[in-house]
Amino acid sequence: MTIKEIAAKLSISPSAVSYVLNNKPGVGKELRQKITKLLIENGYSIKTEANIPQEKKQYTSPKRTILFLYYISERYLFLRNNSVLTLYLNAIEKICNKKNCNIITRSVNHDSLYDALSDTDNIDGIILLGIEFYERVILDRSCCDKPFVLLDGYFPESPIDSINVDNYIGLYQAIDYLYQNGHRKIGHIKSAIPYGCLPDRWRCFYEILDYFGLSFSQNHLVEVRMQAELLQDDIQKYLKENTDYPTAFFADNDYMAVSALAGIQQAGYSVPDDFSIIGFDNIDIATLLKPNLTTISFDFHGMAQEAVLRLLQLMDNPDLPIIKSTISPAFIERDSVKNLN
Numbered sequence: 639m640t641i642k643e644i645a646a647k648l649s650i651s652p653s654a655v656s657y658v659l660n661n662k663p664g665v666g667k668e669l670r671q672k673i674t675k676l677l678i679e680n681g682y683s684i685k686t687e688a689n690i691p692q693e694k695k696q697y698t699s700p701k702r703t704i705l706f707l708y709y710i711s712e713r714y715l716f717l718r719n720n721s722v723l724t725l726y727l728n729a730i731e732k733i734c735n736k737k738n739c740n741i742i743t744r745s746v747n748h749d750s751l752y753d754a755l756s757d758t759d760n761i762d763g764i765i766l767l768g769i770e771f772y773e774r775v776i777l778d779r780s781c782c783d784k785p786f787v788l789l790d791g792y793f794p795e796s797p798i799d800s801i802n803v804d805n806y807i808g809l810y811q812a813i814d815y816l817y818q819n820g821h822r823k824i825g826h827i828k829s830a831i832p833y834g835c836l837p838d839r840w841r842c843f844y845e846i847l848d849y850f851g852l853s854f855s856q857n858h859l860v861e862v863r864m865q866a867e868l869l870q871d872d873i874q875k876y877l878k879e880n881t882d883y884p885t886a887f888f889a890d891n892d893y894m895a896v897s898a899l900a901g902i903q904q905a906g907y908s909v910p911d912d913f914s915i916i917g918f919d920n921i922d923i924a925t926l927l928k929p930n931l932t933t934i935s936f937d938f939h940g941m942a943q944e945a946v947l948r949l950l951q952l953m954d955n956p957d958l959p960i961i962k963s964t965i966s967p968a969f970i971e972r973d974s975v976k977n978l979n
Contacts, residue, residue: 639680648672659684671724674743678708678723683744702762702953703740704946706730707754709791710745711770711833721921722938726767726789729942737950751775755782763949765789772833779960785952789945792835797960799952801945802835804964808934809842809888810849811969812916815932816886817850820978821914825858825884827873827898836890839918843888858884862894869894870901877905885978886914892924895931899974910976920970929973940965 641659645652650669657665658673659682665673677684708723727743734741742761746754755764763784768791777796779786788800816824826843829836847854857880862872877883889895895917899909909915909929917924920935944963952958 639676644673644676644680647676671728674727675724678727678743678745679710681745683742701738701740702950703742703760704730704734704949705754705758705761705764706741706743707751707764707766708743708745709751709766709768709770710747711772712747722769722919723767725938726942729939730765730946732939733943733946737946739946739950748775752781755786758782758784763787763953765945765949766791768793769834772831779956785949785956787945787949787952790835790941792838794838794962799948799960800962801941801948802838802962802964803936803941804966805835805839806842806846807964808918808967808969809839809846811967812888812918812934813843813846813850813852815969815971816914816916816975817852819914819975821884821886821975822852823855823858823884823886824852825860825887826854827860827862827887827889827894827915829890829894830861830863839890855882855884857882860887860898862898864894866893866897866900869897870904873898873901874905877902877907883913886916886975889915889917892917892919892921892931892933895933895974896923896927899927899931910974914975916975918967924970924972932972932974933970935968935970937965937967 641652641655645655654665654669655673658670659677661684674684706727731741744754761784764782764786766786767789771791777788777793777798779798786798788798790802791800792802793800813824824847828840844854860873860876862869887898889898895915899915902909902913907913915931917931917933920933924931924933944965948961948963
């Protein structure tokens with residue numbers, strides 16, 4: 639999209655888009671976030687200078703520049719109307735300001751990824767956001783001649799520093815909660831596309847079921863397409879064609895959980911009276927429908943902070959051992975689970 643097309647989509651003037659692109663004042667915070675999101679998704683680079691008071695600059699060390707790469711997959715297009723990118727970007731900008739770093743934001747795809755990692759002139763380090771990774775690639779420190787950290791991307795086979803959510807802790811809390819509420823038949827609303835950290839989340843789900851001594855029936859697996867309308871169709875088809883139902887479902891993320899909730903209600907069933915549902919992420923959409931969604935809260939700020947701090951460590955000492963860190967999520971109890979006891 640061009641600057642004019644972005645402006646037209648948001649019903650604003652092209653000058654407002656230009657202000658954001660060039661990091662100039664004059665655009666409100668909420669609108670700036672919307673413009674920034676569209677600019678990044680359409681391949682524009684935005685440079686944000688650390689907000690250091692002028693009188694303090696002479697006492698600070700030279701600024702470093704961090705390149706924040708947002709990996710874009712064509713298979714993920716229908717999920718990109720969410721706030722995840724904005725949450726991460728805001729957190730990273732806030733931390734970089736505190737650490738006297740500049741940040742340049744740029745989107746990449748499968749074809750341009752390695753070029754971006756090798757084009758590091760005037761860059762001191764790179765953070766790659768991997769939530770949209772579907773294609774399997776091998777990444778290691780030799781891919782880039784500058785320090786490099788992967789944020790929210792599941793590459794256990796790649797010798798690269800990474801920061802991810804601890805899916806095992808999150809799933810343990812969810813299944814333990816269902817178990818304590820009397821649920822023994824737990825189903826899985828599963829994405830048909832194994833993007834980002836979902837393969838690890840699936841592995842944890844089945845391992846924890848086994849830990850609790852709960853068998854999993856293939857009759858309780860609902861593999862769905864990710865678009866909301868198609869997902870609702872898939873749920874309704876499952877309910878129509880099956881009779882052996884679980885009492886509760888775990889959905890891979892909140893978007894899927896909320897879409898499934900809507901599909902179940904459209905089919906004439908009730909949540910949580912007929913089916914309980916738990917999601918993952920705790921994003922804004924979790925409280926848009928009734929009942930509000932029980933979920934697992936993702937610490938976006940904590941993960942972004944760890945990524946920046948690890949990158950700064952690698953800038954000072956590139957030969958540090960590779961570390962794959964995880965951040966524990968928190969369980970959020972709301973209204974979408976029924977107590978069967």
